[in-house]
Amino acid sequence: MNILIIGGAGFLGANLVRRCLAEPGAKVTVMDSLDPHLRSTTKHLQEVWERIHFARCDLRDEHLLSELVQDQDVIFNCAAQTSHPLSIQYPLLDADINCVGNLKLLETIRLLNNRAIVVYTSSSTVIGKAEHSIVDETHSEKPLEIYSANKGVAEKYYRIYHTLHDLKTVVLRFANLYGPYGKGFPEFGFVNYFIHLAWQNEEIKIFGSGDQTRNVMYVDDATELLWRAANDDRLIGETYFATGDDHLSVREIAETIVSVLGRGQVTHIDWPDERRRMEIDHVKFSSERLRSLTGWQPRYDFRSALNELKGVLERTT
Numbered sequence: 331m332n333i334l335i336i337g338g339a340g341f342l343g344a345n346l347v348r349r350c351l352a353e354p355g356a357k358v359t360v361m362d363s364l365d366p367h368l369r370s371t372t373k374h375l376q377e378v379w380e381r382i383h384f385a386r387c388d389l390r391d392e393h394l395l396s397e398l399v400q401d402q403d404v405i406f407n408c409a410a411q412t413s414h415p416l417s418i419q420y421p422l423l424d425a426d427i428n429c430v431g432n433l434k435l436l437e438t439i440r441l442l443n444n445r446a447i448v449v450y451t452s453s454s455t456v457i458g459k460a461e462h463s464i465v466d467e468t469h470s471e472k473p474l475e476i477y478s479a480n481k482g483v484a485e486k487y488y489r490i491y492h493t494l495h496d497l498k499t500v501v502l503r504f505a506n507l508y509g510p511y512g513k514g515f516p517e518f519g520f521v522n523y524f525i526h527l528a529w530q531n532e533e534i535k536i537f538g539s540g541d542q543t544r545n546v547m548y549v550d551d552a553t554e555l556l557w558r559a560a561n562d563d564r565l566i567g568e569t570y571f572a573t574g575d576d577h578l579s580v581r582e583i584a585e586t587i588v589s590v591l592g593r594g595q596v597t598h599i600d601w602p603d604e605r606r607r608m609e610i611d612h613v614k615f616s617s618e619r620l621r622s623l624t625g626w627q628p629r630y631d632f633r634s635a636l637n638e639l640k641g642v643l644e645r646t647t
């Protein structure tokens with residue numbers, strides 16, 4: 331099976347590369363722009379470098395993209411401007427990558443390889459603040475910042491290319507993934523950042539009380555879901571929340587990280603104004619729709635995943 335992983339040098343992408351390489355006969359091509367603004371690097375692919383074909387290419391470059399999408403059986407798009415704060419600082423860049431980039435990809439696939447399965451990694455933050463105690467795919471979308479707005483727009487492109495052009499698209503909405511190769515910077519996912527701080531034996535500074543709740547999921551569960559999405563025709567044409575069972579407060583997340591890793595400490599600081607304005611507060615997602623179709627269950631809970639990750643960190647740092 332020929333597989334193209336766009337954004338494959340990133341956190342989710344680098345883990346997905348390994349999941350795909352575990353399949354017999356998988357030929358994996360990784361495409362990534364390695365944008366320094368997004369702190370991208372090929373470092374996380376070093377171990378598997380000899381087993382992949384790597385192309386440095388921007389999603390917005392139709393010419394290079396045209397060469398790469400042909401002959402692929404599965405195309406995963408894990409490429410995005412993924413920072414909520416950066417999307418506010420550089421809204422046009424965000425729209426260019428997260429909207430125009432996806433349109434260019436879909437057009438290229440429509441013209442050159444319309445039999446491929448195309449899986450898009452979206453974000454549960456497209457809904458904004460939760461209006462119900464449990465949020466599923468029927469929930470309204472009122473995103474609070476530019477990244478989430480543009481992810482929501484891109485999702486619609488994938489659905490439209492399915493309904494209008496018969497492309498085999500699947501959209502999975504993830505929330506707060508963590509695991510190996512996570513970015514240890516505050517402008518990206520907070521769980522990986524907290525893990526990075528704790529591992530460096532530094533303070534995890536929580537905004538306010540930290541009582542706001544989140545779904546969190548180990549990245550291996552996410553890559554398993556991506557693999558299933560690419561291999562189950564029943565999922566084609568729709569958008570699904572792809573979340574695990576762990577629903578914890580931000581404070582519990584930080585305290586559990588410190589407890590399991592045995593490093594770092596948790597402190598509290600006042601909310602920065604911009605962060606307070608884009609805060610989604612309490613939210614709990616249901617992935618029931620995806621689970622009932624596929625029978626999928628997460629393999630990890632937060633503690634067991636952190637223990638596994640601790641082993642990885644001990645071996646690799």
Ligand SMILES: NC(=O)c1ccc[n+]([C@@H]2O[C@H](COP(=O)([O-])OP(=O)(O)OC[C@H]3O[C@@H](n4cnc5c(N)ncnc54)[C@H](O)[C@@H]3O)[C@@H](O)[C@H]2O)c1
Nearest residue numbers: 337339340341342363370388389409410412451504506507
């Ligand atoms: N990590 C999470 O918790 C999470 C949650 C919800 C959704 N997602 C989605 O999952 C996907 C992967 O996220 P991640 O956490 O791995 O992010 P990441 O920032 O680690 O990886 C994104 C990768 O995309 C690449 N990229 C960015 N713009 C590109 C372009 N124009 N052309 C080619 N490559 C480009 C970057 O260089 C980077 O390697 C994204 O679509 C993100 O929106 C992630």
